[in-house]
Structures are given as C-alpha cells and as structure tokens.
Amino acid sequence: MSGFTVLLLGGTGEARRLAALLAWERPDLRVVTSLAGRVARPALPDGEVRIGGFGGPAGLADWLRRERVGAVVDATHPFAARISTSAVTACAEVGVPLLVVRRPGWTERPGDDWRRVPSLQAAAEMVAGLGERVFLSTGRQSVAVFAGLDRHWFLVRSVDPPDPPLPRRLAVVLDRGPFTVAGELELLRRYEIEVLVTKDSGGTMTAAKLEAARELGLPVVLVDRPPTPLAERVERIEEVVSWLPGLPGIPGS
Structure with missing residues (x-):
C-alpha cells in the first residue's frame, strides 16, 4: 500500500461510486472518505471511512497535515457550502491539491413551471x-x-x-x-x-x-445553488482518476 493518501469528502452517490472506482482502479492509494455524520445510518462507501466534522478550516488543515494527505476530492452535496469552503481554505494553507466534483444542475424543460x-x-x-x-x-x-x-x-x-x-x-x-x-x-x-x-x-x-x-x-x-468553490472542478467521477496521475508524489506519476 502506498503512503499517498486521498481524502474524499463524501456523503453523495457520486462519492460512493468514486470510492468504489478508486478501490478498483487505484488500490495502491489510501482513500479515506469523510462523512459529516448528519444521517443516523449513512450508506457507507468502500474503503476507509471517518465520520464527523473537522472543526472548521483550521481543524481540517491539522488533519491533512497529521494524515499526510496528498490530495483532497470534494464530492459533497452542491449545498454543503460550509465544508466546501473549509476545504478551499485548508488546502490552500497546507498546499494540498483540491478537486471539486459537482454534477450539473437541473435544466428546465417544456411543460415545466x-x-x-x-x-x-x-x-x-x-x-x-x-x-x-x-x-x-x-x-x-x-x-x-x-x-x-x-x-x-x-x-x-x-x-x-x-x-x-x-x-x-x-x-x-x-x-x-x-x-x-x-x-x-x-x-x-x-x-x-x-x-x-x-x-x-x-x-x-x-x-x-x-x-x-x-x-x-x-x-x-x-x-438555486450556493456559489461553486474556487477550485478546479469536474462533473464526472471518471475525471478524478485521470486527474490523480498528474499530482506530485503519487505513484505512477
């Protein structure tokens, strides 16, 4: 197992599918999915899971340093603005690459009111x-x-x-x-x-x-959604797998 750790901010269907995809495509990485803990019986993803908040941007930054995280992927709900904002601040402080996964919003169709x-x-x-x-x-x-x-x-x-x-x-x-x-x-x-x-x-x-x-x-x-975090963004979980090899320190880069 590699020493490279990816923190996956989860709680969505995309995050669960991404955890499964990374377990299959990149078993050499340590992937930790973080859940906020607001649901009594959450649907758990594959791999390592932590439940609970970090204590704001400072707490998240401390966790990134302590766990020697090499990359953060924010696949939280589009309305989870607090953790997304904390991720931007903490990753900038620690110098950890951040990628945001956001599915497109809904589009009005003929017949909608x-x-x-x-x-x-x-x-x-x-x-x-x-x-x-x-x-x-x-x-x-x-x-x-x-x-x-x-x-x-x-x-x-x-x-x-x-x-x-x-x-x-x-x-x-x-x-x-x-x-x-x-x-x-x-x-x-x-x-x-x-x-x-x-x-x-x-x-x-x-x-x-x-x-x-x-x-x-x-x-x-x-x-309407809150503003998108100021970070690199993709819409599909497959793009995360393509993004990882370009990061410094990751195996196979």
Whole structure:
C-alpha cells in the first residue's frame, strides 16, 4: 500500500461510486472518505471511512497535515457550502491539491413551471401564493425555515426525522432515493400536493419528482445553488482518476 493518501469528502452517490472506482482502479492509494455524520445510518462507501466534522478550516488543515494527505476530492452535496469552503481554505494553507466534483444542475424543460429563488427563505415567501399543500423536498435541516407558515400543509420526505421547530400542519415520510416517476406521481396524488419546493441538487437520484410535477402541471419552487468553490472542478467521477496521475508524489506519476 502506498503512503499517498486521498481524502474524499463524501456523503453523495457520486462519492460512493468514486470510492468504489478508486478501490478498483487505484488500490495502491489510501482513500479515506469523510462523512459529516448528519444521517443516523449513512450508506457507507468502500474503503476507509471517518465520520464527523473537522472543526472548521483550521481543524481540517491539522488533519491533512497529521494524515499526510496528498490530495483532497470534494464530492459533497452542491449545498454543503460550509465544508466546501473549509476545504478551499485548508488546502490552500497546507498546499494540498483540491478537486471539486459537482454534477450539473437541473435544466428546465417544456411543460415545466419553475420559480427559481436564491434561498430557502425566499422559497418560504414564494409558496404563499402557489398552493396550500406543499411537498417540501429540501432536506430535514431546512424544514425549520417553513415553521411559521401555519396556513399551509407540508409533506416532508427525508432520511431521518426533521428537527423542530416544524410547521404546525405536517406529515413526514422517511425514505431514501433513488425514486421513480411512477412512485413520485403516486405520492403527489395521494397527498393532493399543489406545489413542490426543492433544491437544485442535480443528478438522477431525486429528479423523478420534477418529471412527476411536470406531468401533473404543478408549480415548482427551485432553490438555486450556493456559489461553486474556487477550485478546479469536474462533473464526472471518471475525471478524478485521470486527474490523480498528474499530482506530485503519487505513484505512477
């Protein structure tokens, strides 16, 4: 086993597929996947895993030095802005190469009725005039933003139960993607949903709800992504394997 360590900031389907790909393509490397620990029973990737935060940029920089990390790959969720910002700062301080993997965002298609907003707070303001029964698919940590909308009824879907404060009128479905269009249509019809609120996460894991909303003619409030980290970026995990051989100190470079 090589002494070259790659830190993979994970928590996404791409990160799990990348960990498996690196285990197959580069078994000579030590790959450590870091998970934030916000999900009680996360889907674990192949290889070595650490769970929990680093303690901000300074803590991450200390960890990179202590573990003698040769490269960092940020394959976190597009809305995980805090860890992505910490990675940019820590890698610059320690002098470790950083590559960001970001799947493309969703693109509006004919028949869609999308209302793009810059934040969750703006989404909460937007739903007031669009419908009373809301499918809130923005993750359990953002439900509190909608807690004051007592005139609305919310369906929340998340892997773990959301934390209070919560909307007064609420139903929670615990589930993990990927989801199908047929399943999403059944869900929207069963709960008589009138508007969908979601983040522009991109990818295929949860895109079926957008197709279902299109078919039913429902308005969609779509929260735009935060700014992309100031680092080299790719869209496909295969590009990470091509990027690694050009790094100093890596075997085979």
